Amino acid sequence: xxxxxxxxxxxxxxxxxxxxxxxxxxxxxxxxxxxxxxxxxxxxxxxxxxxxxxxxxxxxxxxxxxxxxxxxxxxxxxxxxxxxxxxxxxxxxxxxxxxxxxxxxxxxxxxxxxxxxxxxxxxxxxxxxxxxxxxxxxxxxxxxxxxxxxxxxxxxxxxxxxxxxxxxxxxxxxxxxxxxxxxxxxxxxxxxxxxxxxxxxxxxxxxxxxxxxxxxxxxxxxxxxxxxxxxxxxxxxxxxxxxxxxxxxxxxxxxxxxxxxxxxxxx
Amino acid sequence: xxxxxxxxxxxxxxxxxxxxxxxxxxxxxxxxxxxxxxxxxxxxxxxxxxxxxxxxxxxxxxxxxxxxxxxxxxxxxxxxxxxxxxxxxxxxxxxxxxxxxxxxxxxxxxxxxxxxxxxxxxxxxxxxxxxxxxxxxxxxxxxxxxxxxxxxxxxxxxxxxxxxxxxxxxxxxxxxxxxxxxxxxxxxxxxxxxxxxxxxxxxxxxxxxxxxxxxxxxxxxxxxxxxxxxxxxxxxxxxxxxxxxxxxxxxxxxxxxxxxxxxxxxxxxxxxx
Amino acid sequence: xxxxxxxxxxxxxxxxxxxxxxxxxxxxxxxxxxxxxxxxxxxxxxxxxxxxxxxxxxxxxxxxxxxxxxxxxxxxxxxxxxxxxxxxxxxxxxxxxxxxxxxxxxxxxxxxxxxxxxxxxxxxxxxxxxxxxxxxxxxxxxxxxxxxxxxxxxxxxxxxxxxxxxxxxxxxxxxxxxxxxxxxxxxxxxxxxxxxxxxxxxxxxxxxxxxxxxxxxxxxxxxxxxxxxxxxxxxxxxxxxxxxxxxxxxxxxxxxxxxxxxxxxxxxxxxxxxxxxxxxxxxxxxxxxxxxxxxxxxxxxxxxxxxxxxxxxxxxxxxxxxx
Numbered sequence: 001x002x003x004x005x006x007x008x009x010x011x012x013x014x015x016x017x018x019x020x021x022x023x024x025x026x027x028x029x030x031x032x033x034x035x036x037x038x039x040x041x042x043x044x045x046x047x048x049x050x051x052x053x054x055x056x057x058x059x060x061x062x063x064x065x066x067x068x069x070x071x072x073x074x075x076x077x078x079x080x081x082x083x084x085x086x087x088x089x090x091x092x093x094x095x096x097x098x099x100x101x102x103x104x105x106x107x108x109x110x111x112x113x114x115x116x117x118x119x120x121x122x123x124x125x126x127x128x129x130x131x132x133x134x135x136x137x138x139x140x141x142x143x144x145x146x147x148x149x150x151x152x153x154x155x156x157x158x159x160x161x162x163x164x165x166x167x168x169x170x171x172x173x174x175x176x177x178x179x180x181x182x183x184x185x186x187x188x189x190x191x192x193x194x195x196x197x198x199x200x201x202x203x204x205x206x207x208x209x210x211x212x213x214x215x216x217x218x219x220x221x222x223x224x225x226x227x228x229x230x231x232x233x234x235x236x237x238x239x240x241x242x243x244x245x246x247x248x249x250x251x252x253x254x255x256x257x258x259x260x261x262x263x264x265x266x267x
Numbered sequence: 268x269x270x271x272x273x274x275x276x277x278x279x280x281x282x283x284x285x286x287x288x289x290x291x292x293x294x295x296x297x298x299x300x301x302x303x304x305x306x307x308x309x310x311x312x313x314x315x316x317x318x319x320x321x322x323x324x325x326x327x328x329x330x331x332x333x334x335x336x337x338x339x340x341x342x343x344x345x346x347x348x349x350x351x352x353x354x355x356x357x358x359x360x361x362x363x364x365x366x367x368x369x370x371x372x373x374x375x376x377x378x379x380x381x382x383x384x385x386x387x388x389x390x391x392x393x394x395x396x397x398x399x400x401x402x403x404x405x406x407x408x409x410x411x412x413x414x415x416x417x418x419x420x421x422x423x424x425x426x427x428x429x430x431x432x433x434x435x436x437x438x439x440x441x442x443x444x445x446x447x448x449x450x451x452x453x454x455x456x457x458x459x460x461x462x463x464x465x466x467x468x469x470x471x472x473x474x475x476x477x478x479x480x481x482x483x484x485x486x487x488x489x490x491x492x493x494x495x496x497x498x499x500x501x502x503x504x505x506x507x508x509x510x511x512x513x514x515x516x517x518x519x520x521x522x523x524x525x526x527x528x529x530x531x532x533x534x535x536x537x538x539x540x
Numbered sequence: 541x542x543x544x545x546x547x548x549x550x551x552x553x554x555x556x557x558x559x560x561x562x563x564x565x566x567x568x569x570x571x572x573x574x575x576x577x578x579x580x581x582x583x584x585x586x587x588x589x590x591x592x593x594x595x596x597x598x599x600x601x602x603x604x605x606x607x608x609x610x611x612x613x614x615x616x617x618x619x620x621x622x623x624x625x626x627x628x629x630x631x632x633x634x635x636x637x638x639x640x641x642x643x644x645x646x647x648x649x650x651x652x653x654x655x656x657x658x659x660x661x662x663x664x665x666x667x668x669x670x671x672x673x674x675x676x677x678x679x680x681x682x683x684x685x686x687x688x689x690x691x692x693x694x695x696x697x698x699x700x701x702x703x704x705x706x707x708x709x710x711x712x713x714x715x716x717x718x719x720x721x722x723x724x725x726x727x728x729x730x731x732x733x734x735x736x737x738x739x740x741x742x743x744x745x746x747x748x749x750x751x752x753x754x755x756x757x758x759x760x761x762x763x764x765x766x767x768x769x770x771x772x773x774x775x776x777x778x779x780x781x782x783x784x785x786x787x788x789x790x791x792x793x794x795x796x797x798x799x800x801x802x803x804x805x806x807x808x809x810x811x812x813x814x815x816x817x818x819x820x821x822x823x824x825x826x827x828x829x830x831x832x833x834x835x836x837x838x839x840x841x842x843x844x845x846x847x848x849x850x851x852x853x854x855x856x857x858x859x860x861x862x863x
Contacts, residue, residue, distance in 0.1 A: 081769050084767060085767060085768035085770070090767040092764065092767075094760045098761055099764065100761045101858070102786070102858065103778075103779070111770070112769070115768070147859070149859045163768065164767075379556060380560055381563075384835055384838055385798065385800075385841075387801055387803075387804050388801060388819060391819055391820075392567055392835050395828060395831050475687070476685070476805060480805070480808065480820060482824070495688065499691065502691065502694065506695060513691065517683065517688060521680065524679070524683045528679075
């Protein structure tokens with residue numbers, strides 16, 4: 001039984017044509033899978049559908065979603081909510097606005113710990129400090145007392161990771177986790193993700209328009225285009241011999257960037 | 268209520284009604300059924316009915332005619348005060364933003380001082396100093412109302428000053444005045460239109476309030492506010508003296524505010540409502 | 541830390557106060573010569589009396605010196621004597637203040653108590669019929685001329701239905717009563733003016749709250765909170781509401797001067813003996829000293845109100861640098 005099974009998932013806004021069209025994939029425990037596509041290809045909406053966080057007006061119009069064998073769509077909403085932030089974690093791409101500006105960073109992590117692990121206030125505070133240190137934000141207790149505006153973009157992304165991992169998820173979905181960051185910081189965050197996956201053993205669904213990001217984290221990827229899956233396979237295979245038009249477009253863009261970088265003398 | 272067609276329709280309807288009212292006010296001498304100043308004590312407090320559709324006041328004057336002539340005052344003051352206030356505010360704001368330096372400091376500090384004093388008190392103080400009259404009401408509204416728009420326009424001008432097309436205009440040797448008037452100001456107009464429309468509503472309200480309090484127009488000139496005021500004592504016997512003038516003010520305010528709201532939605536990114 | 545911030549802001553207020561002193565001085569002088577006014581009103585006014593009066597008002601001194609006198613008097617809140625009854629202006633203002641504070645304090649509490657829930661509800665339930673109706677009603681309330689509303693309330697509640705007193709602070713014969721009966725009497729008298737002042741402000745505040753809440757609900761950190769698995773209640777109370785109410789505090793601070801200045805219209809229609817009524821009486825009677833005193837006190841209150849709002853925001857919003 002796969003950890004996450006998505007079969008023929010379709011999502012639409014009202015009566016409009018589907019924005020996610022018959023998407024199917026599966027993810028085993030501890031494995032990584034990439035979701036590659038240009039903006040508007042429906043990859044983020046797929047992730048939101050899996051988490052049950054679709055925006056107002058959008059709904060799942062077909063297909064099956066199951067997590068650890070249980071049907072997510074038929075589940076009691078309360079139970080599904082507890083999965084969120086618990087067994088299923090999600091990290092978004094907007095570190096600058098994804099944290100509550102009026103709450104200390106540590107408190108935002110404690111909130112998750114208290115909800116999913118039932119810790120009391122003191123234990124949750126310690127847990128939050130530890131979580132921050134685990135993502136490289138030392139010293140934990142001091143960082144926990146700070147507010148989001150005191151963190152840089154990279155630091156905030158790490159804090160968001162700490163928050164998503166606080167519930168000890170079996171599945172982590174990372175939607176464009178590095179897009180808003182500088183390239184050096186990007187590399188750091190990607191390395192962090194790899195390390196954390198090694199330490200904590202969660203399955204990773206990495207979503208990005210940037211093949212380099214996916215290449216760094218997952219051996220296999222889906223290519224999405226206009227809501228549908230255009231191609232699936234090894235990342236290496238996609239790189240060398242893209243079969244679909246969408247994949248080819250993405251590879252060309254990637255190659256152009258790589259070529260330009262090579263010309264500038266960057267590794 | 269965020270649908271654009273609703274607002275287009277509303278704008279048209281309000282605009283048409285207001286235009287009609289303005290026309291009626293302008294043509295008051297020909298449209299009014301009676302002389303607004305004609306005293307007819309025999310018919311004082313006449314109830315609304317044929318020949319005196321909105322009733323008569325304490326001196327037997329026809330309310331409908333007085334309202335029509337009063338429209339001239341209210342609309343006239345409203346429009347001229349709003350125009351004056353908007354022009355002054357836009358000009359001072361643009362100068363402050365564009366020229367900067369001591370002029371900016373002077374204009375903005377003056378605005379700060381004016382905005383410190385509760386509007387009501389300032390207006391009353393000015394009316395006491397200048398004496399009650401229609402012209403003074405307009406002057407007072409302009410003198411106290413320019414500050415808000417000045418701040419908005421200054422902010423817009425400041426942000427536009429550094430833009431490429433402005434730099435290009437300056438590089439081509441245009442005089443500062445020309446750059447300001449032809450290039451900068453036209454792009455800063457959004458808050459001006461909105462402020463103008465809401466300004467008219469505010470000015471009409473202010474004039475009616477002042478006239479109501481006895482500090483605006485002086486008898487025998489009729490203003491909607493002053494008619495309301497004179498109807499106060501006889502409120503119990505002659506409800507029409509309280510209802511109709513107020514209704515007129517309310518209707519005009521609603522219409523103008525709707526227009527202002529439509530303007531705001533047109534010029535700003537839409538918020539749902 | 542906060543004290544230093546407050547001190548610095550107070551210091552910044554000094555040029556404002558100077559500006560106000562200049563403005564009021566100009567106004568006083570534009571208002572005309574009180575000596576001349578006396579001479580016009582009283583033909584038997586002798587030249588000697590005129591000279592004495594001129595000296596009393598300091599009108600025979602050079603202008604800068606006159607300004608200096610005004611400035612020092614203003615600093616002491618000495619606005620002279622009311623032209624109407626020769627009583628010190630400050631006394632009259634101090635007498636009228638409690639009535640206004642009472643009325644406006646109650647109005648503000650009501651507006652907050654009703655406006656915030658309404659605003660929040662219409663933001664969290666955006667497309668319901670209730671919200672649409674409320675939106676329309678708000679718009680009407682906001683366009684409604686206050687004095688007309690006051691008159692209509694008087695007409696319907698007091699005159700036609702007799703439920704509420706027409707005007708005044710207390711019923712005839714109750715002026716010297718104390719305790720519960722007096723409180724009840726005053727409250728009964730305040731119902732009508734309260735109703736009028738609350739209606740307009742409530743529409744504005746709930747609209748403001750609605751917009752703020754709406755903006756906050758669209759922010760990313762709300763999505764993060766939901767992604768953490770928090771229930772709607774926790775998302776609302778712990779994340780959305782605090783962020784949405786913060787700008788409302790600014791608005792409150794800005795409305796403090798209105799709290800002090802009192803509504804001239806409402807107080808004069810309902811004969812409520814507060815600052816607004818004092819202002820109107822003084823304006824009608826051309827009582828310059830009282831009007832100027834009110835202007836200065838009003839400005840002081842505005843400055844203090846803004847400071848209070850700034851301090852509150854600085855204390856509550858960790859993003860504001862207080863150092």
